[in-house]
Amino acid sequence: xxxxxxxxxxxxxxxxxxxxxxxxxxxxxxxxxxxxxxxxxxxxxxxxxxxxxxxxxxxxxxxxxxxxxxxxxxxxxxxxxxxxxxxxxxxxxxxxxxxxxxxx
Numbered sequence: 001x002x003x004x005x006x007x008x009x010x011x012x013x014x015x016x017x018x019x020x021x022x023x024x025x026x027x028x029x030x031x032x033x034x035x036x037x038x039x040x041x042x043x044x045x046x047x048x049x050x051x052x053x054x055x056x057x058x059x060x061x062x063x064x065x066x067x068x069x070x071x072x073x074x075x076x077x078x079x080x081x082x083x084x085x086x087x088x089x090x091x092x093x094x095x096x097x098x099x100x101x102x103x104x
Contacts, residue, residue, distance in 0.1 A: 036063075 024037045036046065046052075052063045064072075080086070 022040050022043045024040055026034050026037070028034055041047075051066060053066050053069045055062045055064070055069075077086075
């Protein structure tokens with residue numbers, strides 16, 4: 001077994017008490033397709049036809065259900081008052097910057 005294979009083997013089967021998540025090595029197939037192994041599908045409760053959102057994050061590919069992505073975003077901005085609309089604030093900031101740039 002070469003060094004890369006041993007490292008992959010150790011990573012794949014390590015006994016890490018802090019992280020008991022399922023792990024699998026997946027090969028990218030023709031046309032960029034991947035197959036989620038049955039054990040992971042069972043663990044996550046995924047079924048054929050389920051929709052997942054794919055995100056490139058910190059040099060990783062993250063797949064998650066749309067509801068989980070939405071909940072994560074809600075949690076991220078939970079501290080904001082409900083009447084605050086970030087898009088409106090951004091537009092106002094951009095208008096103010098444009099005014100300042102056009103002023104002599």
